[in-house]
Amino acid sequence: MSTSKAELTEQRLLACAKAEFMEKGYAAANLRFIAQRAGMTTGAIYRYFSNKDILFEAVVGPAANHIQSKLEEIAGRQLELLTTKEFITDLTTSETVAHQFVDYIYENFDVFDLLLNHSAGSSMEGFINSLIELDITSTQAYIDKMLQLGLLKNSLPVRVIALLVKQNYKQLLEIVTSKMTRAEANEYINLLVPFLCAGWRTILERTDTPR
Template structure:
């Protein structure tokens, strides 16, 4: 708090007049954008399910590639908040925020795969424990952009390697030819 107060040109006591503790300050900094991030991922999951229902097929490589590149843009348009949530939230009430996104995604992925099984597009879904690991690892690979403090250019270069890697992996898991 002293460092923050000093950089803001305030006393520590003045900061505490506005924020009762570090968690309140952290929440003020990340809360609105964190809610927006969660809403964005919920919308994306809903959209993917809707596309599956309408087209009776899973996304093609180009479609999934575009979706991941849009996620990169989304991250970079909110990079400071992502940085706080990923690299600076330890010890705060927000330290498990990314885990909450992963849980949200896991739930929607399970529903998506169940729908694929119902539509006979998939013989069976991976075991829940394995699916949870795969979803978590996919998130960690994408969020490495923030964890490693990549520039936008580095992130786009990295995504050119990661997108085919993820697509091939998920296609293999889902029994689809790449």
């Protein structure tokens, strides 16, 4: 099916908006300059997007929504495995998930760069923090379930879980913050995942016999 003229115009507008946001950040980006890049009038932009914030969200939203849904899916699967007393403790599994996450980041690197480094002042400014909060909640639910099943010797304070999860994200997203090449990121993840897994295994010491 052929792409309509309106769809092609919108795609060009989004590409030009991304370039403007990457260069100047959301706060300093200007709709007039975006329009000039796209060969449009400023008024024409409003036929597609009613304001700059909605335009920014259109640029980053699809990738952001995808990664959020994938994290929710992984969290749900982990809890489901716990109910059958199966566990995601295999290092190979953790490495696979991490590399899939990295693959997606590099397929959408500009978007993640925008979210991390150029979104101040937009409605998407807190998106990464919302991912962290989602992970904190799912990690707490996972730990609570393990305690309920008698699979952990000790609980962890909520504030400690929050700090650990936040540090995990900071370390993982360093690939974007530091603008690592793909090869550098792969080498980094191969070292980071065993490091993080070892730490969580030490903290979440399991009992010998489930109830």
